[in-house]
Amino acid sequence: MGQHNDRMYALQQEILQASLDQLAAEQGLAAALRALYDQQVDIGFIQDDLSQVSYFRYRAPGSNNQHFFIVQFNPRRAERFKGAGRTALPRGAQVQGVADTGCYLCTDNIRWQHRGVQGYYQFRVNGHGYNALCNPFPFIRTHLTMAAGEHLPQSFHVSGSAEETDARIGRIVEDLYRIVEQLPTFVGFYNGAGAGASIEKHLHFHFFEIPDGHGSFPIQTAARLATHTLFGHADSGQPAQVVQIPDYPLTAYRVRGQRADAVRAVVSLAADWDRRAGEAASANIVALWENGAVSLYFVPRNRFYTRSPGLAGMVAGLETLGEFIFSTPDEQRAINEQRVTYDYLWRILEAVRPSEDGEQG
Numbered sequence: 001m002g003q004h005n006d007r008m009y010a011l012q013q014e015i016l017q018a019s020l021d022q023l024a025a026e027q028g029l030a031a032a033l034r035a036l037y038d039q040q041v042d043i044g045f046i047q048d049d050l051s052q053v054s055y056f057r058y059r060a061p062g063s064n065n066q067h068f069f070i071v072q073f074n075p076r077r078a079e080r081f082k083g084a085g086r087t088a089l090p091r092g093a094q095v096q097g098v099a100d101t102g103c104y105l106c107t108d109n110i111r112w113q114h115r116g117v118q119g120y121y122q123f124r125v126n127g128h129g130y131n132a133l134c135n136p137f138p139f140i141r142t143h144l145t146m147a148a149g150e151h152l153p154q155s156f157h158v159s160g161s162a163e164e165t166d167a168r169i170g171r172i173v174e175d176l177y178r179i180v181e182q183l184p185t186f187v188g189f190y191n192g193a194g195a196g197a198s199i200e201k202h203l204h205f206h207f208f209e210i211p212d213g214h215g216s217f218p219i220q221t222a223a224r225l226a227t228h229t230l231f232g233h234a235d236s237g238q239p240a241q242v243v244q245i246p247d248y249p250l251t252a253y254r255v256r257g258q259r260a261d262a263v264r265a266v267v268s269l270a271a272d273w274d275r276r277a278g279e280a281a282s283a284n285i286v287a288l289w290e291n292g293a294v295s296l297y298f299v300p301r302n303r304f305y306t307r308s309p310g311l312a313g314m315v316a317g318l319e320t321l322g323e324f325i326f327s328t329p330d331e332q333r334a335i336n337e338q339r340v341t342y343d344y345l346w347r348i349l350e351a352v353r354p355s356e357d358g359e360q361g
């Protein structure tokens, strides 16, 4: 029966790919991704309708009150800790030519892990193949994982080789930029090893469409307030404008400019961080559109400091933007009892800020 199921799945995947290719050609990548998400809800792979999510906004006290953090409370998201798929091959089944049968992001494993209901969309960017996959417990609509076509590690740090490290950083930043270039209403994340990456053995990005009415992320507001005071007006710098964001609990940079200039500036920030932090070097890199062009945010991280007191999940890319996902009963109590405040959220981020030499601060 395994072979029968394999053929059925291959056919189903072929039909899905062809219809999404056509949509992408006519209406762009975003339309194909939205259709993939809807198909995955319809077939029952996505197990959350997101109707239970509520948002809270916490403003900074005193004269700093243009600053804020966001909390989304998403009770179904707690179930993601259980995982959704099979982790062991069914008895008697074989998978051929797969780098790692335990990898959720290798497409050859997807049929058997998810009992044939998980589909995906293959596309190419910058000469590299990517597979867009839905998350069984999304934190927002159109939340997708973009997995590299090859089984490559998530970490950019290559022990003992600055050259290979820099090549990996370059690929990650340029691919992320080029994907988000095609998705003006989305935000894209690279979460490095220990910096919120759920799967460290296979290179991937997270993407989601920013909902209407969401407004700026807290880090964007902090960057905008800073560029007003530092430069009078934003976006004046060429070739790439690099701003270290003040009044923020993490060391963070915003980079804007032409693609090649912006990519080069982020690669140089990451390479510099890698030389200082060595084996501990990691980062969150976030890309999204602001004022008609792509901005990149670079947040250096120590890969051995993943979690903070006060947050059940990992501090990942979304948290570094100033938006926190709470999902457990303890976290709900903290919200209801008004223990969650701007300072409480500040301390969660501050706890994962590495010191300048890469040690934990």
Ligand SMILES: [Zn+2]
Pocket (backbone or CB within 6 Å): 099, 100, 103, 104, 105, 106, 150, 151, 152, 201, 202
């Ligand atoms: Zn893999």
